[in-house]
Amino acid sequence: MAHTVTLAAPLETVASPLLWGVSIAVLIALLAADFVVTRRPHDVPMREAVGWSVFYLTLPAVFGLVLWWAYGSRPAIEFYTGFVVEKSLSVDNLFVFMLLLTAFAVPSALAQRVLLYGIAGALVLRGVFIALGAAVLQAGTWAFLLFGAVLLVTAIKVMRDARRDEAHTVDIDQMRSVRLLRRFFPVTNDYDGGKMVVRRAGRRALTPLAVVVVAVFMTDIVFAVDSVPAVYGVTEDPYLVFATNAFALMGLRALYFVLRNVLDKLRHLDYGLAVILAFIGVKLVLHWAHGIWTWLPEVPTLASLGVIAATLATVTITSMLANRRDAAAASLDPVSRV
Template identity: 40%
Template sequence: MHVHALAWIILAAIIVTMIVVDIVGHVRTPHEPTLKEAASWSIAYIVIALVFGAIVWAVWGPQYGQEYLGGYITEKALSIDNLFVFVIILSTFRVPRKNQQEVLLAGIVIALILRLLFILAGAALIENFSWVFYIFGLWLAWTAISQVREGAGNEDDEEEYRPPSIVRAVSRIVPVTDGFVGSRILYRHGGRTYITPLLLCVLAIGTADVMFAVDSIPAIYSLTSEAYLVFAANAFSLLGLRQLYFLIDGLLDRIVFLHYGLAAILGFIGFKLINHALHTNELFFINGGREVAIVPEPGIAFSLGFIVVTILITVAASLLVSRARGGEDAPARGR
């Protein structure tokens, strides 16, 4: 896939335009978005991502179009896990509801920059060291196991969020205001400049996304090795997170099988990466550095179908169980 510099410029222009629209249309006037507003903009972000996929399909062909679509759906599914952490962070910092939009947007922009660095580093590693697929695959397999353990854990135990070390270090060095000062991130008083908890929260969201990038970047590289498609899928999935947060933050506890669904996706992708590494094996201590082709590599269409079906089953099963549990609890609430 040959990507001209103009294609990168157009992608950057689209992303910047979306961020500017967010700032001017939503964040500049702090408010809590209504369900209708969140739903409308969530759909709009998905449509933009799909239109971009159609352009990729038309310009570079169906293979790359499917690779982008598979990557976008995967990133979108994995990004739901981000929302759990965002809920914890925003509640821990006690960010006023009307200011949550700007905090999320700023944090997501930081996350987008960090992910770009991860993507470029990952592309360089894959191009020069094909054995990195072994590491990516094993990491995702371990992450899948962790998701199963988390899903099987006590649902009543809420994980306590601890700000990343960089945030804690900043709060020790730089004076911090006792509370929020409107929507300011810096506050000048008595000849001193203070940072506000709003800035710390932004840093927390941006840096917390790093741990998700460690999982999601290897995951999408199993579907496409094109850095352009990887970054586009990540950008569109991240930029839609802000409105998605307000749309489903009250429904997250109803997706009771989310961890199992994500575990299935990550486990499949981990297997796919290791299988690909075996097919392109260069490590001398594995079959003498020769190819190991025991299991055929699944095609992009099969991978895309597996991901979509897994998501649909996870959501459908979760909603059915949540509804059943709600029915069981109804008599108790009525007493």
């Protein structure tokens, strides 16, 4: 008796090859513009940072409306939901960047160049993982179970780390990438402007700028493993996955200078991210199970957007209340006023 093999259906996408080409060209142009802006190292004033942040928040808002007009409500809602997820994860990414910049004592004038290298590396890595994710989904619906399991394990790890009372610090001497670089290349003690390689005593040496860029790039790999399955839990369209990642990452450089004084005050952000990752993980598992047991429910994209937005709003409010409570307690503590 002959057996038939059912192949997975091709992933639906709203994008034509022309739209892919135009989108990538625009992304490269925006990156080039950012490199021009950061060519001359300088401290970023708040007015400049806010201006760029508004610009990079306006772009996805307009893009979603264009999607709605051209392709209907479903792709637009999936894009907006995916963007909120990716932006939330990218803010956590930004917090790690802040810790690395502090640990490496990066001069404030060079911070935006380091961030831009990190964002460019993240975009390349997300592109690779998006392509791999699409290939895995083509192999069968079991990929949704795999992605769901990855997100659930990540959520547990994020929640466990968030519950630790220890301060957020980075020991650069324990980072494998840093130790590997120092083993094979000499590293200078001081920064030399925007240079990553200099000549000292007749031989080439890396500056601390090169080391921190590599460290940032390695953290990008970790975040790519989490973020790509998360947005595939919102939409199966590789183009929308690409677009949400690109829009979420492009505004990070400017957003860092807006949020650097308040990032550490979002003390419950990791709890919210753990809830979001767990929720999307369950959503992916349900999607896989629905293909086998059709009576099991699936989570609509609009409901996902509501849960994610409510979670972020909740952890923001609880963080503000906790900060206010600690400030009030400190003001009543006679020791803290000495």
